Amino acid sequence: MNDSKLPHDALPVPSRFDIAKHLQAVPRSGIRDFFEIVGTRKDIISLSIGEPDFPTPWHIREASVYALDRGATAYTANLGLLELRREIARYTRESFGAEYDPGSEILVTVGVSEALDLALRAVLNPGDEVLYHEPCYVSYAPLVQFAHGVPVPVATSRDNGFRLDRAMLEAKLTPRTRVLMLNYPNNPTGAILAPDNTRDIAAFACEHNLLVVTDEIYSELTYDEPRCSIVAEPGMKERTIFLNGFSKAWAMTGFRVGYACAPPDLTEAMMKIHQYTMLCAPILSQKAAIEALRSGGNDLATMREAYRQRRNVLRKGLEDIGLPCVLPGGAFYAFPYIGDFGLSSQEFAVRFLEEEKVACVPGSAFGASGEGYLRCAYAADLDDIREALRRLAAFAGRL
Amino acid sequence: MDELLRLLKTNARASAADLAAMLNLSEEAVRERIADYEKDGTIRGYQAIVNDDRLDLDRVQAVIEVKITPEREGGFDRIASRIGKFPEVESLFLMSGTYDLLVFLHGRTLRDIAAFVSEKLATIEGVVSTSTHFMLKTYKTNGVLMDKEPTDERLKVTP
Ligand SMILES: Cc1ncc(COP(=O)(O)O)c(C=O)c1O
Numbered sequence: 001m002n003d004s005k006l007p008h009d010a011l012p013v014p015s016r017f018d019i020a021k022h023l024q025a026v027p028r029s030g031i032r033d034f035f036e037i038v039g040t041r042k043d044i045i046s047l048s049i050g051e052p053d054f055p056t057p058w059h060i061r062e063a064s065v066y067a068l069d070r071g072a073t074a075y076t077a078n079l080g081l082l083e084l085r086r087e088i089a090r091y092t093r094e095s096f097g098a099e100y101d102p103g104s105e106i107l108v109t110v111g112v113s114e115a116l117d118l119a120l121r122a123v124l125n126p127g128d129e130v131l132y133h134e135p136c137y138v139s140y141a142p143l144v145q146f147a148h149g150v151p152v153p154v155a156t157s158r159d160n161g162f163r164l165d166r167a168m169l170e171a172k173l174t175p176r177t178r179v180l181m182l183n184y185p186n187n188p189t190g191a192i193l194a195p196d197n198t199r200d201i202a203a204f205a206c207e208h209n210l211l212v213v214t215d216e217i218y219s220e221l222t223y224d225e226p227r228c229s230i231v232a233e234p235g236m237k238e239r240t241i242f243l244n245g246f247s248k249a250w251a252m253t254g255f256r257v258g259y260a261c262a263p264p265d266l267t268e269a270m271m272k273i274h275q276y277t278m279l280c281a282p283i284l285s286q287k288a289a290i291e292a293l294r295s296g297g298n299d300l301a302t303m304r305e306a307y308r309q310r311r312n313v314l315r316k317g318l319e320d321i322g323l324p325c326v327l328p329g330g331a332f333y334a335f336p337y338i339g340d341f342g343l344s345s346q347e348f349a350v351r352f353l354e355e356e357k358v359a360c361v362p363g364s365a366f367g368a369s370g371e372g373y374l375r376c377a378y379a380a381d382l383d384d385i386r387e388a389l390r391r392l393a394a395f396a397g398r399l
Numbered sequence: 400m401d402e403l404l405r406l407l408k409t410n411a412r413a414s415a416a417d418l419a420a421m422l423n424l425s426e427e428a429v430r431e432r433i434a435d436y437e438k439d440g441t442i443r444g445y446q447a448i449v450n451d452d453r454l455d456l457d458r459v460q461a462v463i464e465v466k467i468t469p470e471r472e473g474g475f476d477r478i479a480s481r482i483g484k485f486p487e488v489e490s491l492f493l494m495s496g497t498y499d500l501l502v503f504l505h506g507r508t509l510r511d512i513a514a515f516v517s518e519k520l521a522t523i524e525g526v527v528s529t530s531t532h533f534m535l536k537t538y539k540t541n542g543v544l545m546d547k548e549p550t551d552e553r554l555k556v557t558p
Pocket of ligand 1: 112
């Protein structure tokens with residue numbers, strides 16, 4: 001993001017070379033646009049930060065420092081350190097009830113970001129359609145396009161708690177549909193799937209022979225109900241690429257480490273891309289990840305409780321202001337509806353920033369069906385959340 | 400531990416309204432529970448955590464390991480309660496291992512501490528021996544680091 005420091009009026013230097021057509025078709029990230037509007041302003045409260053405000057727990061950082069001290073500076077196996085893959089296998093078994101073989105079914109990646117890219121590139125042929133819920137994480141549609149696939153968003157709204165159901169999926173199904181992408185707990189809505197939803201969606205995937213790519217990066221952060229993963233549904237393991245990572249659960253965004261679990265042929269296919277493009281995830285991050293899985297249970301509990309309390313404060317505050325908001329069951333986002341003020345979500349966010357110096361991301365950054373909403377991340381200091389709520393009340397009162 | 404207590408342990412100044420919102424309780428319920436904890440002695444007080452090293456205090460802190468012979472009746476408790484009544488004793492613990500009581504003590508000068516040990520502590524019947532250590536610098540106390548950790552600036556907007 002260094003180039004965001006360029007003066008805004010700097011024109012791109014014209015190039016003799018055309019940019020690849022399928023890349024030209026991909027719009028810039030709405031988050032990126034908003035980042036540039038916020039710029040380097042220091043005097044603002046930001047509820048726009050989609051990453052934990054906790055530093056990585058010390059014992060995890062220390063594991064990395066220790067490894068560096070001991071000279072861990074080399075490549076690892078393409079799949080990742082076997083020790084880490086074993087820990088991942090144990091963790092996914094204990095947490096999600098899914099058995100994966102560390103030797104052939106687990107690939108350590110540079111964050112879930114890379115894993116998403118690998119999963120799509122490994123399976124899509126040009127023109128293949130990918131179903132995914134919208135609003136959704138900013139990278140989904142672009143990654144599908146980079147892989148020469150066709151993104152097919154399924155709009156969700158507050159009326160259905162931002163959950164997918166079978167009828168919505170059926171409506172978008174075509175003979176070219178190959179993949180269904182899921183992200184629950186969800187960025188940006190905080191929605192989680194109920195067990196019966198999950199069962200329905202699994203049945204739908206089986207019936208239509210779809211591959212499911214499930215991004216469960218927020219799985220440790222659920223506040224009211226225990227997490228449930230689609231991979232545990234009958235018949236799903238063989239048609240699922242299960243993605244998870246360390247960024248959110250253990251506050252390790254800068255370490256850039258995550259993983260994909262999938263049947264051996266799919267893992268092998270992803271590995272083929274990974275070995276040539278990335279070679280391996282950074283060794284120091286893998287060492288830290290081992291420590292997180294081995295002894296990071298207490299950190300999870302502490303951070304989860306802190307997020308839960310912030311969520312409660314934010315939701316009550318939004319309720320008091322009169323902004324409808326689906327109770328976010330997971331992740332660290334609330335997605336209140338602001339569509340009744342006669343402003344687009346972009347206008348609302350920009351005016352809120354300018355008039356009250358609070359940054360929240362406009363819902364439209366997460367796809368067309370995010371229009372009318374505002375993403376408020378509560379991975380922020382409680383006092384900041386309270387102050388942001390006071391300012392939101394003042395701002396909404398003036399509109 | 401009750402989450403309410405845990406929150407108060409990290410920030411005793413949190414208002415009942417704030418605690419209520421965080422815990423999804425009514426303000427009234429929070430006030431009542433705190434009052435109950437105060438009444439039954441679970442909550443014994445509220446204090447600021449001060450970095451004494453930043454103040455120009457005439458103050459010395461010491462830790463004293465004390466060996467005692469337990470009494471037939473009362474074990475260690477009677478002697479401990481005698482020691483605990485001295486206002487210069489800040490904390491006092493019964494320990495397992497090679498000594499019995501650990502005393503955290505403050506005084507104005509080294510001499511104050513020495514006088515306390517030789518005149519007050521060592522003369523208590525049942526005290527067999529003492530071993531005094533002076534504290535030089537506080538890095539962390541009550542779970543709080545005395546130097547704020549530098550935090551890396553996070554980007555203001557991330558996906
Ligand atoms: C839904 C979702 N998937 C993936 C990512 C990227 O995660 P990583 O840091 O593991 O690349 C994010 C980060 O915001 C996210 O919200």
